[in-house]
Structures are given as C-alpha cells and as structure tokens.
Amino acid sequence: MGFQMICWAASCGMVLSAFEPGVPIALATPEGHFEAARASGSDIICSLPAVLEAWSRNQEAVNWLAGRDGALYSGGPLNPHVGEYLRSQGVDIAVVYGSTEVGALTPIVPEKGNHDWDYFELSSFLHTRMVPSGDNAYEIVVIANEFCHPCVINTQVDGHDAYATSDLLVPHSTTPGLWKVYGRTDEQIIHSTGEKTNPGPLESILNQDPHIASCVMFGRGQFQAGVLVDPVLDHRPLPLDERQLAEFRDKIWPTVTQMNAFAPQHSRLFKEMIMVTDLAKPFTYTAKGTPRRQPVLRDYSQEIERLYEIVHDSTQSDIPAPLTWDLLSTTDFVRRVVGRVLVHAVGDTDDFFQNGCDSLQATWIRNSILRGLRDSAKLETREITRDFVYEHPTVVALSVYVSGLAAGSTNDTDTSEQARVAAMRAMARAYSEAFPRHQPGTGRSHHDTHADKSVFLLTGTTGSFGCHILHRLVSDPHVSRVFALNRPSKDGISLRERQNAALIERGLPTDVLGDKAILLEVDLAAQQFGTSGTLYEEMRNSVTHIVHNAWRVDFNVSLTSFESNIKGLRGLVDFALSSGMHQPPRLTFMSSIGVLRDSSHEEGHIEPEVAAGSGYSESKWVAEEMLYRARKETSLQTLSVRVGQLCGGIDGSWNSNEWFPALVQSAEILRCFPRDDRTVDWIPLDVAATAVAEFCTTTSPVGFLHLVHPRPVPWDSIAAVVAAELRVGLIAFDVWLAKLEQKGNTATTHPGCDEVEMLRTLPALRLLPFFKTIIKPGAIGSQDLAMTNAMGASPSLSDPNVRQVGEDDVRKWIAYWRRVGLLSNSGR
Known part of the structure; x- marks a missing residue:
C-alpha cells in the first residue's frame, strides 16, 4: 500500500507525510505514529487497526483525530467497539480494502459521514463476481479488464482471466452496494x-x-x-x-x-x-x-x-452431584447442568427444546446427569432409556424423573399408543374451545378478486420453503402485499438481514424485499402478535389470505414440546375470525404427509391413531384437527396441505439438517449408500411453492390436500448419482441401517468412544429411530396417495410436463452440501 501511495502522489498531487529518514530507522509505534502525524499536520491518516485501537485509549489522540478529514485503516478488522467509540467522538473512519495481487479495490477517500464505518463500496471500474460461500458470505473474484488486471491469475470466469481472492465479504443488510470484510475462506x-x-x-x-x-x-x-x-x-x-x-x-x-x-x-x-x-x-x-x-x-x-x-x-464433572437425591437437591443439580449447557437461560417450567436445545445438547445434559447418578447414587445407568431428556423437557419434569431413578423407580412416562392418542385429543380439544364469531365488516370480500388484489400473511419466510413461497407470491401481479411474519432472532440479527441471506443462499433474487413485502418479527401466541396496535389493525382490515408455514422440525421431541406451535396457530385462527373483512381470510396450513404414518389415505379428515408415533406428526394432527373444527363451527375457510418431501431449491440448496442430507453425509463415514427398489415422490421447492400459491385461490370441498410429486422417480436413480459422486458402494437399505446402528452401539458400549463426538461427526445417528421407520414398505417415499383434489386445484401439478427430480438435481444438492461444509470435497 505504501508503494501505491507514492504512485498516487505522482499522479494525483497527493502530499505524503512519513517518518524522517535516519539511522536507526524510526519505529512505527502508535505513539510515534501519532506524534509524526500531528507534527506534519496530516489531514488524512492511513494506519493499521492496531494503531487506531491504541489511539482510542488516548483521549488527546481521539480529540485530534476528530479534527482531521478522516482516518483510514487496512490490513485487518478494526475492533467494532473501538470503531463505534471513535465514530461517537466525531472521528470519520473508513476502511480501505485491497490486496497485493490486485491493489486497492475501494475508493481511497470515501464520502464523509458514513456511519456504517466498517462497510465500503467497490470501485466502479472493477469487474467482479461474488461467489456464495454460505452464511450470507461471498468470495470476491476480480475479473481482468482494461482498467484492472490482477498480478496473479488463478481462475477463469466466463472465459476471462480472474483472481479468486479467498476473501469473504458480506453485503449490507439494507444498502445495496456496500460490503464488509467477513474473513477468508482458508480461515473459516x-x-x-x-x-x-x-x-x-x-x-x-x-x-x-x-x-x-x-x-x-x-x-x-x-x-x-x-x-x-x-x-x-x-x-x-x-x-x-x-x-x-x-x-x-x-x-x-x-x-x-x-x-x-x-x-x-x-x-x-x-x-x-x-x-x-x-x-x-x-x-x-x-x-x-x-x-x-x-x-x-x-x-x-x-x-x-x-x-x-x-x-x-x-461431562461437566465440575458440577458436584448431590449427596442425597431428594427432589430439592436433584432440582438444584439438574438446573445447574441445564444452565451450563444451554446458551439462553430457561425457567424451571420452560421447555428446553422451545428455547434452542438441540440433540447434541440434550445428549450432553443426559450424560452429565448419568455421570452424577453413577458417581453419587452408585446407579447402574446402562439400562436407562436414552431419550429421557426428550420425554421430560423441563427442569421440573426432569428433576422428578431423575430423583425417582435415584430412589430405584423407573418412573417412565406412559408412551403407549393409547396414551399418545389421549394426549393428542386432549391438546386438540384444549385449543379448539370457544372460537370467536366473525363479525362481517365493511371491508371488501376476498372473493372479489377482479376488483381488488390479494393481501397475504405468510409465516416462516426465512426457511427454504418459506423463501420460495414468498418469492412466488411477491412475483404474482395479483398480489398487492405480503406480510412476512417470523420469530425474532435470539442472536439479535435483524429480520431483513436474515431474510436477505436466506434468499441469496437459495439462489433467489433479493429484489422481492421491496415495498410489496413487509417483514415483521412477531410472537403468534402473544396479544396482537406482539406488534403495534396500528400495524395489527392494518393487517386485520386488509389480509385476504393466510399461509401458515412456520413449524418446528424435530423428530425427537415429544408432543408437549410443540405446544407453542399449536398456540401460535390458534392465534392465527383468532386473528382471521377477528378480521374486518366481509369474509375472514382463508387460512392455508402447511401440514405434513407424515400424519399419515406411511399409510394410504384419501384427501380428508383422519383419526389420531393414524398420526400417533412421533411428536412431530402428532403436533401436525392436532393442528389439522383444530382447523377442521374451526371450519365446521365458524365461517373460516381452512385448508390443510399435507406436504411431502421437498427436495432442494433451484440452485441445489437443501437444508443440511434434514434427514436425507444426513443420510448422504453418512456415506462418507460408512463408505456405502442404501439402494432400494421403491419410488420417491419428492417435489422441488419451486414447484411446490407454485402449487401452494395456486391452492390459495381455490376452495377445497374437504379442507385437505396432498402435495407430493404426481410423477415419482425410482430411489435408485438418485442413489446411483450419490454413490458415483461420493465414490462409495450401494448396499441394501436394511444392511445400511445395520451398519449405522452398529456404529452407534460402538459409541455407547466402548469406553474409548465418545458418544457425543460420534453424534457430531455422524448426524444420521441422531435420526436412527426415524430411519428405522422408513425401512417399512411405503415409508421411504411414494405412498400411492390420493391427489385428485390437489391436481384439480393446481394447474402446474396437473401439467404432464411438470419437472421431475433428475440427475442434475442430485448433483446440485451435493455441490451445495459441499459448499456449506456438510460434505468434504475429497469425493471428487
């Protein structure tokens, strides 16, 4: 950079000040740098972050900097707290971004008064390509042109020489064209x-x-x-x-x-x-x-x-186990274990899994409690069920269970089908009581589509399916506005930033986030969704359609851990029935084909015995039942769409936490992948989103539709591509399952193996119970489901040329999973 400044002095008339030549050479300490800059009367300071950070602790230096035209830094990140402090003291600071191979990539003296001091714009003469790297970060690639030719060429873009910098940038959440250095690809x-x-x-x-x-x-x-x-x-x-x-x-x-x-x-x-x-x-x-x-x-x-x-x-052995396992002592021990593991504090009656607990943290809690029982209560713990944290997901419930174990009682929860069904009916009954009566207002009817455009309330737009539905609705000229509702981030990241990153990650344009899309952070179970009265009234008097897509996806937790989801759906029902429209807005709920539990059914109402089996499918049935009763008892038009397996966006993006990505990742460790002679009716995200938008404009006579692909493909057509890409063999599904189970047993029975570490490196083990269910006939994909109503409601699904899953799709999935780190790059 110093050599470039000499060139700028010759070409632009810039006056440089530097240390006086001499022997020995003057050391560029922060103090020496400050004294030299002040003595020379420099207007603009160019320095390193470490120097500015040192000056920030010297009020005299800060006051002097505030009187300068600006302070530029480069060579590394500036501590954000230091940057904010200097800005608050009136110092204009800006980053100069560049590299030895290319030179400066930003304007040297940016516009004054930029409060987003750690962001910059790229020089207009550059030709660059931003390559997604996950987490809303992009590697910047500089393409040679007549104004800038990199000194090093290490790649090509569209046939042109280019330099892949390995630098990762992130875009500004609200101002297009501004970027911030995130890190390097080789340092992540x-x-x-x-x-x-x-x-x-x-x-x-x-x-x-x-x-x-x-x-x-x-x-x-x-x-x-x-x-x-x-x-x-x-x-x-x-x-x-x-x-x-x-x-x-x-x-x-x-x-x-x-x-x-x-x-x-x-x-x-x-x-x-x-x-x-x-x-x-x-x-x-x-x-x-x-x-x-x-x-x-x-x-x-x-x-x-x-x-x-x-x-x-x-296993948190620094938390001493109680000497006596009475309920009071046990509760204190469990509370401390849980508090150490979970990032966010929970109350004694708060559900762990509604507060961010995942399967690895649940395993850590379990292991810490079992260690205490072994050391203090001298209890043989190898026979204790491995899922007791899921079955007792609060401090109070877990303490009662553990105290009983120490006293010699198994105290197991009744998990029989009869008990599950009773719990499902009880929850559905509790949340289906006293529906409010809709009072027709003076607003327009949503059936009058020729006179007025539709206004949608859509939940869960930062997930894969929600992103695609949002994109489809905003692109529809018959839709005037979309209220996009999501939960607040526990990490404090703004919804716009999260939504922007979610769209980019899935290869969707971010221009949908214009005036047509209103992004809102809400709590569906709170009064007026936790929004202002004015905003709530605006939605109440304008929304014509509700699409409820937000739902927790976790196949391990019990029904009780989904109660907040059920409560949120009831909030939407009450909102719809309080509408000021002539007719309440039509409510479309994204249910799951999982409620059918691998059986064939018509598009209609089912009994709870069909869905009983996992907390996830049971919660979806409770939601369906609530809407079914609301449809019968009120004027609300409801539609439960039983969504099948969604299989990736247009760029191959497929949430790496789902079961099939975990199955694919297991191939790198087990060195094999299951084959099967069944077919799968998986449906691409963009096709499914289009179908949902079409469903919303029709009235179903029964209130239930099945959303799967009408033209299934063989599982083996997918497995063959996976095996070829990862260079592994194909084996029968039951043999693969036995190998996975053997790997899990090794971790739990051999002292030298760490079960938690095994779960981390082989995520498929976390879903072992789920994989045991899909080995049954019909469970892995196609269930020969009725689709008469769905085909009638969706022109895109009834099109004989609707896009099927093919080899290119599978390769895109694998490329995406490599890009986000789920798979290694060594398979190629």
Whole structure:
C-alpha cells in the first residue's frame, strides 16, 4: 500500500507525510505514529487497526483525530467497539480494502459521514463476481479488464482471466452496494455441525484485553470453538499449573464475555476451551504482525486434541452431584447442568427444546446427569432409556424423573399408543374451545378478486420453503402485499438481514424485499402478535389470505414440546375470525404427509391413531384437527396441505439438517449408500411453492390436500448419482441401517468412544429411530396417495410436463452440501 501511495502522489498531487529518514530507522509505534502525524499536520491518516485501537485509549489522540478529514485503516478488522467509540467522538473512519495481487479495490477517500464505518463500496471500474460461500458470505473474484488486471491469475470466469481472492465479504443488510470484510475462506472454522466460525473479528475483540498479546481460535471438525492465547509476559501463567490457568481465565473473562455477546451462538467460548501458549513454542508472526494461523495450529495440534478429549470426558464433572437425591437437591443439580449447557437461560417450567436445545445438547445434559447418578447414587445407568431428556423437557419434569431413578423407580412416562392418542385429543380439544364469531365488516370480500388484489400473511419466510413461497407470491401481479411474519432472532440479527441471506443462499433474487413485502418479527401466541396496535389493525382490515408455514422440525421431541406451535396457530385462527373483512381470510396450513404414518389415505379428515408415533406428526394432527373444527363451527375457510418431501431449491440448496442430507453425509463415514427398489415422490421447492400459491385461490370441498410429486422417480436413480459422486458402494437399505446402528452401539458400549463426538461427526445417528421407520414398505417415499383434489386445484401439478427430480438435481444438492461444509470435497 505504501508503494501505491507514492504512485498516487505522482499522479494525483497527493502530499505524503512519513517518518524522517535516519539511522536507526524510526519505529512505527502508535505513539510515534501519532506524534509524526500531528507534527506534519496530516489531514488524512492511513494506519493499521492496531494503531487506531491504541489511539482510542488516548483521549488527546481521539480529540485530534476528530479534527482531521478522516482516518483510514487496512490490513485487518478494526475492533467494532473501538470503531463505534471513535465514530461517537466525531472521528470519520473508513476502511480501505485491497490486496497485493490486485491493489486497492475501494475508493481511497470515501464520502464523509458514513456511519456504517466498517462497510465500503467497490470501485466502479472493477469487474467482479461474488461467489456464495454460505452464511450470507461471498468470495470476491476480480475479473481482468482494461482498467484492472490482477498480478496473479488463478481462475477463469466466463472465459476471462480472474483472481479468486479467498476473501469473504458480506453485503449490507439494507444498502445495496456496500460490503464488509467477513474473513477468508482458508480461515473459516467449519465445525462438526456444518456451522462456521469466522475467527478474525472475534480474535480482534480478544486482542484488546491488556492481558493478551495475541490469540488464535480453533475448532475445525469439532462441536465447539476454542482459543489459544499468547499472554503478555507479565501475566503469563504456567501452562500446566491449573490454578494459575484458572486465574488467567478469570482475568480475561470480561473480554471473552464481550466477544460472546458479539459472536453467533455456535462460536461462543466456554472457559474450559481457553488455552495458553508455552514459552517453548512461541507464536510466529506475519509481516503485518498477525499470528501465522496454520503453523501455530500445527505446533499446538497435540495440545488442542488433548483439550477436546478432556472436555469430552468431563461431562461437566465440575458440577458436584448431590449427596442425597431428594427432589430439592436433584432440582438444584439438574438446573445447574441445564444452565451450563444451554446458551439462553430457561425457567424451571420452560421447555428446553422451545428455547434452542438441540440433540447434541440434550445428549450432553443426559450424560452429565448419568455421570452424577453413577458417581453419587452408585446407579447402574446402562439400562436407562436414552431419550429421557426428550420425554421430560423441563427442569421440573426432569428433576422428578431423575430423583425417582435415584430412589430405584423407573418412573417412565406412559408412551403407549393409547396414551399418545389421549394426549393428542386432549391438546386438540384444549385449543379448539370457544372460537370467536366473525363479525362481517365493511371491508371488501376476498372473493372479489377482479376488483381488488390479494393481501397475504405468510409465516416462516426465512426457511427454504418459506423463501420460495414468498418469492412466488411477491412475483404474482395479483398480489398487492405480503406480510412476512417470523420469530425474532435470539442472536439479535435483524429480520431483513436474515431474510436477505436466506434468499441469496437459495439462489433467489433479493429484489422481492421491496415495498410489496413487509417483514415483521412477531410472537403468534402473544396479544396482537406482539406488534403495534396500528400495524395489527392494518393487517386485520386488509389480509385476504393466510399461509401458515412456520413449524418446528424435530423428530425427537415429544408432543408437549410443540405446544407453542399449536398456540401460535390458534392465534392465527383468532386473528382471521377477528378480521374486518366481509369474509375472514382463508387460512392455508402447511401440514405434513407424515400424519399419515406411511399409510394410504384419501384427501380428508383422519383419526389420531393414524398420526400417533412421533411428536412431530402428532403436533401436525392436532393442528389439522383444530382447523377442521374451526371450519365446521365458524365461517373460516381452512385448508390443510399435507406436504411431502421437498427436495432442494433451484440452485441445489437443501437444508443440511434434514434427514436425507444426513443420510448422504453418512456415506462418507460408512463408505456405502442404501439402494432400494421403491419410488420417491419428492417435489422441488419451486414447484411446490407454485402449487401452494395456486391452492390459495381455490376452495377445497374437504379442507385437505396432498402435495407430493404426481410423477415419482425410482430411489435408485438418485442413489446411483450419490454413490458415483461420493465414490462409495450401494448396499441394501436394511444392511445400511445395520451398519449405522452398529456404529452407534460402538459409541455407547466402548469406553474409548465418545458418544457425543460420534453424534457430531455422524448426524444420521441422531435420526436412527426415524430411519428405522422408513425401512417399512411405503415409508421411504411414494405412498400411492390420493391427489385428485390437489391436481384439480393446481394447474402446474396437473401439467404432464411438470419437472421431475433428475440427475442434475442430485448433483446440485451435493455441490451445495459441499459448499456449506456438510460434505468434504475429497469425493471428487
């Protein structure tokens, strides 16, 4: 960059100030830099983030900077807290982004007064391509043109020479054309869950701590991240002295807490994941003064591996088990275990799984409790059911169960079909009482479609199916507005940013987020959805159609963990019946073909015995039953669409947490993939979204439709492509299932195997009960379902040329899963 400035001085008349030549060479310390800049009367300061961060602690330097035209930085991320502080003090700061191979890619002196100081615009003469990399991040590729020819060419784009920078940028959530540096593709930490940690900004926050000289985060292939800290000399603990190490962790914990508040949930640090360097293995640094990440991680690979072994073996052994397992002591123990595992605090009666608990965290809770029972109650725990956290998903319920175990009682929940059916009926009855009566208003009727356009209320638009439905509705000229309702993010990310990222990830244009789409964060179970009275009234007096797509997808939890979903649906029913329209808005609910539990049925009402089996299918039946009763008892027109297997967007995007991606990922570990002679009626997301939009404009005489592909394809046509792409063999489905189960048994019966780690690296094990169900005839795909009403309501489904799943689709799925880290790139 310094050489470029010399060129700018010659070509643009820029006056440069620099340190006076001399011997010895003046050291560019933050203090020396400040004194030299002030002595030369510089108007614009060009420096490194570390220098600006040092100046931010000197009020004299901050006051002087506020009187300058601007302070530019490059070479790395600036601590966000420092940046916000300098802006609050009147300092105009901006980032200059570039690389040795290309040069500066941004305007050197951007427009003053940009409050989004860490964002920049790319120079207009550049020709670039943004390649999606997941998590709303893009690798910038610079394509050679007459104004800018990279010094290094390492790829081609549409036949033109280009340089793939390995730099990841993220777009501004509301202002098109603004970008921020996110990190580098070669620095992203891909965890065993497929989630990614971007270490750069997090390390920058930690480096502000006065006890830390520098640090490097790690965690590739592991469930959680850790950090290797190089302490300043005066505060360096002995690496093997546990007392000194604990004291050092306490000293830096306030800064770690700041970092955790900034980091996404999966990137947050626990105290036990903080390591310190050994003087015998000092960090090596780049010319920019940053640690050389890969050499450092190689030097400490054994220590890092040992740390994970200790953490895996500990199962929170620092939480002492009670000496007596009475209910009070047991509740205190369970509360502390749960509080340590879950990121968000829960009350004693709050459902774990409605508050972010996943299957890995449930396993950790279970293992910690079993460890306590073994150590204190001297209980043989190998015979205890592996699902008791799911069956007792609150502190109170779990404490009662565990206290009973310690006293010698199994205290098992009645999980018989009869008990399940009774619970389903009870919940449906509870949420179907006292429907309000619709009072026709003076508003227009939604049947009068020629006079007025439709207004939709759509829930769950940040998921795959919701994105496609949103895109389809906003693109419809007969739709004037779409209220897109979603839950607030627990990580504080704005809905617009989440929606924008979701559309981009699925290859859909973001221009749908114009005036036609109104994005709202709501709680469907709250009064007026938790919105303002004015906004609620606007929806109440304008919405003509409701499409309820938001629903939790978890095949492990029980019916009780879905109660908040049921409560939210009842909120939508009450909203519809309170409408100021002449007719209440038609309510279309995205149910699941899973309620049929692998049996063939007409498009009509079913009894609970059909759906009983998993909490997910049972919750969908309760929802269907509520709408069925509302349809019979009120003027509300309802439609339950039993959606089959959705299989990927136009660019191959398919949520890596679903069962089929987990099945594909297992092939890399088991080195085989199941074949089967059945067919699958999977339907692409864009085809399904079009069908749903068509369903909304028709009236079903029965209130139930089946949404599957009318032209199934052989399972083996998909399996053959998967096997070829991953270079694995094909075996019978039952043989594959036995291999998966054997892998799981190895983890639970061999002392050297870590069950939690096995679940992380082989997600298919979490769905083992589900895979056991789909081995039955008809369960894996096509169930010969009636589609008469669906075909009659959807011209696209009745089209004999409707697009089927083919080989290109499967290859796109696999490419997407490689891109997001579910699959390795070694299969090709």
